[in-house]
Amino acid sequence: MTKVQLTFVSRRGKEFSEDQKEYFTKLTTMLEQIINTDRFKNDIRYFKHKIGRRWHDGFKLNKGFSPSEILNILLSGKDLYSDKDQIIDIHLNPYRKRKLKYHARTFKGRRSIGVNTTYLAYCMRKEKKGEALMAGTMIHEYMHIAGFVHYTNSGTEEDKGTVPWGIGDTVKKILKE
Numbered sequence: 001m002t003k004v005q006l007t008f009v010s011r012r013g014k015e016f017s018e019d020q021k022e023y024f025t026k027l028t029t030m031l032e033q034i035i036n037t038d039r040f041k042n043d044i045r046y047f048k049h050k051i052g053r054r055w056h057d058g059f060k061l062n063k064g065f066s067p068s069e070i071l072n073i074l075l076s077g078k079d080l081y082s083d084k085d086q087i088i089d090i091h092l093n094p095y096r097k098r099k100l101k102y103h104a105r106t107f108k109g110r111r112s113i114g115v116n117t118t119y120l121a122y123c124m125r126k127e128k129k130g131e132a133l134m135a136g137t138m139i140h141e142y143m144h145i146a147g148f149v150h151y152t153n154s155g156t157e158e159d160k161g162t163v164p165w166g167i168g169d170t171v172k173k174i175l176k177e
């Protein structure tokens with residue numbers, strides 16, 4: 001079984017509130033449960049994405065890895081900063097943009113994922129839907145920490161076929177059910 005481990009990081013003196021930390025902790029438990037289910041694993045192994053009217057098998061920008069290999073990378077906990085230890089290490093720090101369209105961000109050479117506190121507040125108000133959105137965002141961003149990218153920052157159809165979007169959207173879909 002793969003574990004998901006959360007670390008809160010403060011940046012520029014900013015820290016998450018206790019409520020926000022509690023929320024992320026709850027989502028981390030949900031995320032850990034989901035990624036260990038056969039349902040999730042099969043959705044990734046047989047991942048398909050749609051461009052226009054056509055369905056395509058597998059992920060875009062997959063670095064030569066098959067969907068099963070990508071699943072194994074995720075479950076192994078191997079990322080740019082950590083070896084295969086069966087622990088997915090998610091480091092989070094707050095930042096603030098007023099617009100909701102900014103969800104989270106990662107930077108080259110930085111392990112911690114910035115979460116826009118405006119988007120976080122929105123998710124926290126939206127109950128089940130919000131949980132799905134934020135858990136999906138967390139694993140999307142983690143796939144960047146694991147070294148996968150997408151084409152643009154606007155979430156085009158082609159972007160949706162990439163590893164961060166594909167895995168993030170799979171988690172969202174399962175949690176919305």
Ligand SMILES: [Zn+2]
Pocket residue numbers: 140141144150164
């Ligand atoms: Zn992304």
